[in-house]
Amino acid sequence: METKDLYKAADNRYDNPIYTYCGKSGVQLPRLSLGFWHNFGSVDPYERSRAITHYAFDHGITHFDLANNYGPVYGSAEETMGRLMDDSFRPYRDELFISTKAGYDMWPGPYGNGGSRKYLMASLDQSLRRMHLDYVDLFYSHRYDPNTPIEETLQALVDIVRAGKALYIGISNWPLDELRKAHAYLAERDTPLLIYQGKMNRLYTEHLDNGLLAFCKHQGIGYIAFSPLAQGLLTDRYRDGIPADSRMAKGKFLRAEQVTDEVKNTIAQVRVEAAERGITTAQRALGWLLEQDGLTSVLVGASSVAQLQDNLAAIIR
Numbered sequence: 468m469e470t471k472d473l474y475k476a477a478d479n480r481y482d483n484p485i486y487t488y489c490g491k492s493g494v495q496l497p498r499l500s501l502g503f504w505h506n507f508g509s510v511d512p513y514e515r516s517r518a519i520t521h522y523a524f525d526h527g528i529t530h531f532d533l534a535n536n537y538g539p540v541y542g543s544a545e546e547t548m549g550r551l552m553d554d555s556f557r558p559y560r561d562e563l564f565i566s567t568k569a570g571y572d573m574w575p576g577p578y579g580n581g582g583s584r585k586y587l588m589a590s591l592d593q594s595l596r597r598m599h600l601d602y603v604d605l606f607y608s609h610r611y612d613p614n615t616p617i618e619e620t621l622q623a624l625v626d627i628v629r630a631g632k633a634l635y636i637g638i639s640n641w642p643l644d645e646l647r648k649a650h651a652y653l654a655e656r657d658t659p660l661l662i663y664q665g666k667m668n669r670l671y672t673e674h675l676d677n678g679l680l681a682f683c684k685h686q687g688i689g690y691i692a693f694s695p696l697a698q699g700l701l702t703d704r705y706r707d708g709i710p711a712d713s714r715m716a717k718g719k720f721l722r723a724e725q726v727t728d729e730v731k732n733t734i735a736q737v738r739v740e741a742a743e744r745g746i747t748t749a750q751r752a753l754g755w756l757l758e759q760d761g762l763t764s765v766l767v768g769a770s771s772v773a774q775l776q777d778n779l780a781a782i783i784r
């Protein structure tokens with residue numbers, strides 16, 4: 468008979484004050500959160516994924532971020548989350564803040580992509596089944612869909628909260644004008660927009676430059692920055708070449724040709740700043756982001772416990 472290693476969370480997991488309020492809500496999030504985009508799929512070793520989540524939770528990282536199509540294969544990161552609930556986290560469900568999303572391609576045909584009510588409702592039901600959860604803490608529209616009336620997408624989000632399937636609503640990758648409309652629509656329906664999830668890092672500052680982060684702060688909307696390490700470029704992962712087990716070696720989402728001279732210069736600058744402070748490149752890249760006014764949390768990925776440990780030192784001293 469198979470025996471599972473029982474998990475007991477560290478007693479001192481809340482010793483570090485790493486939380487901040489998410490916008491004007493009553494919800495606190497850790498300043499560093501863990502994303503399941505890579506390294507948690509069916510192609511990845513389950514015991515490694517499990518060890519990363521244990522390390523995270525043992526150090527107060529209460530927020531895990533998923534989406535319907537994280538894997539590969541699509542849906543499999545959520546299935547890993549379901550296994551983790553069964554194996555480790557069920558006793559701690561009320562200490563976890565779990566998010567998922569729908570918006571990009573998930574299943575074939577006209578109802579498996581975009582922003583329709585049909586897609587969002589069906590997708591969340593699937594996500595809950597895969598994750599072995601009754602509800603998620605946060606459900607996102609993963610992108611703005613210009614082919615769906617904005618009211619249809621937003622009303623589906625409101626109704627998801629009313630149905631008790633999500634406690635809060637977020638949007639991700641929406642343009643600023645549509646973010647303004649979403650904020651107004653949701654506020655009028657007693658379902659305030661909790662958080663915006665957007666790409667922000669030392670190499671990509673659009674939401675600093677166009678005022679989107681400032682808008683969130685002004686309106687009391689939280690902001691969580693994804694790919695804060697530019698998928699690993701803003702670390703020492705590629706300092707001596709392209710490791711065989713790295714995201715760049717897999718070649719799909721991070722490619723060598725993205726590393727232009729301008730990118731190299733910025734990475735070099737981050738390394739200088741890190742050396743001046745006696746910290747690692749990753750810690751400096753995260754520390755710079757965490758200094759941005761209005762930023763709630765940095766949403767990191769990790770393919771090992773050691774990487775997460777390095778990143779955590781940006782918020783735990």
Ligand SMILES: NC(=O)c1ccc[n+]([C@@H]2O[C@H](COP(=O)([O-])OP(=O)(O)OC[C@H]3O[C@@H](n4cnc5c(N)ncnc54)[C@H](OP(=O)(O)O)[C@@H]3O)[C@@H](O)[C@H]2O)c1
Pocket residue numbers: 501502503504505506532533609639640664665692693694695696697698699700702703704712713714715749766767768769770771773774775777778
């Ligand atoms: N809303 C959206 O559209 C969207 C889009 C993208 C991501 N996200 C969310 O944001 C999360 C994070 O995105 P991301 O994975 O691109 O974030 P990231 O933190 O910028 O990159 C993570 C990758 O960087 C490398 N890494 C991390 N820490 C390191 C360290 N200390 N030293 C050396 N290398 C290190 C690892 O690469 P290796 O795997 O090569 O080791 C790791 O997989 C996702 O999981 C997802 O939840 C959301």
